[in-house]
Amino acid sequence: MNVTCLKDQFYKIITLAERHTSKEAHLPFLQGLLIHTKKNTIHVSSTNLDTGFEAWMPASVKEEGSVVLPAKSCVSLISTLTGEKIKIESKNNDVFFTTQTTSTNLKSYPVEEFPSFPKIKKIRSVEIPCENLSKSIASVVMAASSSEIKPEISSVFFNVLKNKIKMAATDSFRLAEKTIPFKGEEGFNILFPFKHVLEIGKILEHFNDPIVLSIGENQAVFSSKNYSLVTRIREEKFPNYEQIIPTTFSTEVKVKKSDFINGVRLASIFSGRLREIKFNIYPEDNLFEIFSKNSDIGEHVSQIPSNVTGERLNVTFNYSYIMDGISMISSSDVLLRFNGDSKPVLIQDPYDASYVYLAMPMKNI
Amino acid sequence: MTNEELWGKALTDIESDVSKANFITWFKNTAICDRLEGEITVGVPNAFVKEWLEHKYHIYILKALRNHAPETRNVAFSIIPRLSSDATKPLHEPQNKKYFAEEQPEISELVVDRETNLNSRYTFDNFVVGSFNELAHAASKAVTKNLGTLYNPLFIYGGVGLGKTHLLQSIGNEIKKSDPNLKIKYISSEKFTNEFISALQNSETASFKEKYRAIDLLIIDDIQFIAKKIQTQEEVFHTFNTLYEKNKQIVFSSDRPPKSIENIEERLRSRFEGGMITDISEPEYEARFAILKTKAAEKNLAISDEILSHIATIIQSNIRELEGALNSVIARSNLLNKTLNTEEIKNFLSKNIKPKRIATAQQIIQTVASFYNIPEKHLFEKSRRKEIVKPRQIAMFLLREDFNGSYPYIGQKFGGRDHTTAIHSYDKICKELKKSEQLTEEIRQIRSRFYNNGE
Numbered sequence: 111m112n113v114t115c116l117k118d119q120f121y122k123i124i125t126l127a128e129r130h131t132s133k134e135a136h137l138p139f140l141q142g143l144l145i146h147t148k149k150n151t152i153h154v155s156s157t158n159l160d161t162g163f164e165a166w167m168p169a170s171v172k173e174e175g176s177v178v179l180p181a182k183s184c185v186s187l188i189s190t191l192t193g194e195k196i197k198i199e200s201k202n203n204d205v206f207f208t209t210q211t212t213s214t215n216l217k218s219y220p221v222e223e224f225p226s227f228p229k230i231k232k233i234r235s236v237e238i239p240c241e242n243l244s245k246s247i248a249s250v251v252m253a254a255s256s257s258e259i260k261p262e263i264s265s266v267f268f269n270v271l272k273n274k275i276k277m278a279a280t281d282s283f284r285l286a287e288k289t290i291p292f293k294g295e296e297g298f299n300i301l302f303p304f305k306h307v308l309e310i311g312k313i314l315e316h317f318n319d320p321i322v323l324s325i326g327e328n329q330a331v332f333s334s335k336n337y338s339l340v341t342r343i344r345e346e347k348f349p350n351y352e353q354i355i356p357t358t359f360s361t362e363v364k365v366k367k368s369d370f371i372n373g374v375r376l377a378s379i380f381s382g383r384l385r386e387i388k389f390n391i392y393p394e395d396n397l398f399e400i401f402s403k404n405s406d407i408g409e410h411v412s413q414i415p416s417n418v419t420g421e422r423l424n425v426t427f428n429y430s431y432i433m434d435g436i437s438m439i440s441s442s443d444v445l446l447r448f449n450g451d452s453k454p455v456l457i458q459d460p461y462d463a464s465y466v467y468l469a470m471p472m473k474n475i
Numbered sequence: 476m477t478n479e480e481l482w483g484k485a486l487t488d489i490e491s492d493v494s495k496a497n498f499i500t501w502f503k504n505t506a507i508c509d510r511l512e513g514e515i516t517v518g519v520p521n522a523f524v525k526e527w528l529e530h531k532y533h534i535y536i537l538k539a540l541r542n543h544a545p546e547t548r549n550v551a552f553s554i555i556p557r558l559s560s561d562a563t564k565p566l567h568e569p570q571n572k573k574y575f576a577e578e579q580p581e582i583s584e585l586v587v588d589r590e591t592n593l594n595s596r597y598t599f600d601n602f603v604v605g606s607f608n609e610l611a612h613a614a615s616k617a618v619t620k621n622l623g624t625l626y627n628p629l630f631i632y633g634g635v636g637l638g639k640t641h642l643l644q645s646i647g648n649e650i651k652k653s654d655p656n657l658k659i660k661y662i663s664s665e666k667f668t669n670e671f672i673s674a675l676q677n678s679e680t681a682s683f684k685e686k687y688r689a690i691d692l693l694i695i696d697d698i699q700f701i702a703k704k705i706q707t708q709e710e711v712f713h714t715f716n717t718l719y720e721k722n723k724q725i726v727f728s729s730d731r732p733p734k735s736i737e738n739i740e741e742r743l744r745s746r747f748e749g750g751m752i753t754d755i756s757e758p759e760y761e762a763r764f765a766i767l768k769t770k771a772a773e774k775n776l777a778i779s780d781e782i783l784s785h786i787a788t789i790i791q792s793n794i795r796e797l798e799g800a801l802n803s804v805i806a807r808s809n810l811l812n813k814t815l816n817t818e819e820i821k822n823f824l825s826k827n828i829k830p831k832r833i834a835t836a837q838q839i840i841q842t843v844a845s846f847y848n849i850p851e852k853h854l855f856e857k858s859r860r861k862e863i864v865k866p867r868q869i870a871m872f873l874l875r876e877d878f879n880g881s882y883p884y885i886g887q888k889f890g891g892r893d894h895t896t897a898i899h900s901y902d903k904i905c906k907e908l909k910k911s912e913q914l915t916e917e918i919r920q921i922r923s924r925f926y927n928n929g930e
Contacts, residue, residue, distance in 0.1 A: 137500045159500075159523040223497070226530065228522035233811060282581040299809055325810070328554045329522045342521065345556055347806040354582055384578055428579060454582060472578045 111175030111200040113147045115167065117209070120196060121188045122316055123154045123165040128181045129309060132158040142219045143184055145198070146176040155227070156181060161306055162227045162340035177205050178219040187214060227340055230326035236270060236294055238321045244314035246277065246288045247307060249438040249465060254304035255281035262346035266307040269299040278351055279304060284431050284469040285351055286438070300325060301348050306341040313337060355466060356456060359447040361391055361420035363398050364460060367444045371436055373412040377402040378429045380410045385430055386472055391423040391448070425451040426472045435467035476544065477835065478507040485539035492535055501527055504558045509825070513548035515540055518555035525552045592661040593651060597644035603769050605762030608638060608755045615642050618724060619649040622692065626751030628725040632732050633755030636795030639728040643694050646726055650692055657691040664700045668707045688717045692724045699729045702738040712743050735916050763787040763797060770798055776805060785817055789824055800824060834925045836878050836888065842925040843870040855890040869918065871897050872904035877922070
């Protein structure tokens with residue numbers, strides 16, 4: 111193999127690929143990157159047997175070939191190299207990286223041990239628009255449960271309808287749902303491990319192109335013109351969540367997002383090990399108060415200028431659940447909609463109904 | 476040779492043929508999941524492994540299997556997600572989550588009333604009655620009409636996933652509907668214990684006692700878990716007495732009758748037995764089918780009777796599994812966006828559902844011997860000592876009933892006895908079973924032992 115390519119672009123690809131190598135030391139074949147050149151492109155692939163990633167970029171190929179390199183050393187090496195271009199050359203088991211000023215030699219792994227990717231019998235495929243997709247994904251994934259004990263909620267749910275896609279995730283304490291516009295022919299739904307969806311979000315930060323999602327029996331492939339990612343599909347059933355989202359509310363508060371975030375931050379300093387902070391809401395005085403108290407540190411109260419309607423309410427929340435929700439709202443105002451002290455609060459953008467975030471209160475203590 | 480044994484032997488062969496790293500990468504979490512007339516299906520955790528084994532190791536695997544099972548003609552591979560390592564890894568609930576479980580309720584608890592702990596989903600209306608549970612159902616209904624006077628306490632027992640909790644919750648919900656002012660409390664014995672312990676730690680026992688003794692209907696689920704917990708038992712005992720004296724209704728459930736709950740105090744046991752004891756057994760086919768129909772209707776699903784009937788045939792013991800299978804079939808057909816035909820469902824379910832309960836003759840005999848605490852070889856001897864005769868007859872009965880062994884085979888197995896001996900043993904136990912509750916329970920426990928070991 112003998113190929114020359116742009117260093118920065120190559121670095122971008124291999125850092126993404128490294129994310130899909132295995133972290134387990136006893137599986138050496140899963141810690142390599144397969145670098146493969148063909149015509150005028152260089153391909154990099156990696157797999158941990160859960161996901162499989164492949165990306166490609168233009169390069170000037172003098173001699174075609176493939177090598178497998180240890181991902182970690184390869185990434186560390188390229189990250190510190192300077193210069194615009196990099197030449198990669200293989201001789202027997204050695205791979206030489208040459209820039210204008212440096213020359214490096216890495217030992218390669220046997221190519222024939224590198225896992226081949228499964229072929230997917232495509233059942234259907236849809237094209238997902240990429241506009242703000244990375245952000246939309248991030249706003250949902252954070253609500254998923256990180257523990258695999260209940261795989262059905264350690265997941266992101268995609269409900270593909272004819273005119274929209276609804277993405278949802280929950281860890282049973284909070285729930286996030288984002289609706290994105292879409293034009294499709296038939297509806298279906300599918301559940302992915304949340305980690306895989308997180309990876310798609312990561313990739314989108316670098317390659318913001320429309321994604322084609324192809325679905326097979328146990329596997330799905332997200333692909334665009336620069337890459338493809340093979341993921342697993344969950345067989346479990348996502349909880350029937352839509353009925354949980356309330357439509358009527360007994361107390362509503364509209365606040366400026368920056369004021370609210372500041373108030374929650376202040377209060378969080380004084381909350382206890384349960385991260386509890388209390389909202390005291392007095393409609394008659396148009397008053398919204400955030401209160402917290404810690405017997406060792408002290409106590410704090412802030413009054414947030416706001417617009418309050420409905421009934422009086424005192425309710426306690428885990429501040430990190432509240433923070434997670436507000437930080438995903440992009441407008442300058444936030445709408446908080448309550449139903450008493452034991453039902454979840456709905457956090458929303460007052461001008462954009464496409465994102466819904468629900469968080470359960472704590473027992474009043 | 477069982478599938479596990481065969482695969483274990485084949486793996487030992489393969490291990491010596493390939494490098495260690497290769498072996499760990501590709502053969503971890505694999506198993507034989509089907510073996511039929513020389514066709515072996517190996518279950519693998521994901522598509523990558525399937526691809527690799529099919530293309531690189533097919534020959535090795537076939538050779539290794541043939542070494543130990545010469546009739547093997549072909550090997551196929553099939554993806555079984557539950558084999559993947561994150562599904563099999565022993566998982567621990569994050570510590571901090573447990574820490575604030577008490578203070579941070581989940582969204583799913585929305586349907587649960589915090590005062591009473593009742594889940595409004597469980598009512599008598601959506602409870603399917605069949606011959607396996609009609610007595611328990613009738614008794615529960617009767618209790619709601621004659622609270623505290625007719626059957627007190629009501630004690631319902633039965634295996635896992637048969638609807639005990641549903642019935643218990645229905646009683647609570649029914650009472651709540653008819654008189655919202657009555658104080659109702661549904662609690663699992665484990666939660667009761669935890670609450671009691673934390674009351675002890677915070678020296679709030681007085682308020683704990685007060686709270687439980689002012690209740691009109693107390694429902695304690697899975698009472699068997701208070702075994703060995705002496706202080707909790709004492710608390711249950713006193714709470715029971717106070718409520719009972721005031722004619723307040725108490726309902727218990729357990730996975731076994733009071734007699735078989737080990738390590739509980741005699742005075743408590745006798746109180747459990749003082750009212751009405753009723754059991755829920757395993758549903759028969761018709762009931763299973765009816766349950767699936769109800770569940771499908773609840774979820775607004777159009778699903779053909781043929782498919783429901785198929786699920787009802789495959790899953791025989793447990794209503795929870797029945798519902799799980801229904802859910803996964805639905806999820807599957809949603810994913811593929813088509814109605815699955817029977818063949819597809821058969822294939823799909825056989826991959827996803829625990830194989831039907833199977834036990835080998837050897838397992839049965841071993842379990843019986845260990846259950847009655849006698850050396851296995853005594854079962855095969857000519858001895859007519861009473862403590863040997865009974866286990867021997869039970870073993871013969873189980874071999875007939877659960878293993879489908881022929882009478883001559885069974886006779887042969889037990890030291891070359893005549894087939895009439897086997898017939899006699901089988902009939903005798905059958906007759907005894909009708910009379911003796913003790914024996915029924917013993918056999919139930921033996922079965923649960925060997926089936927659970929086999930899994």
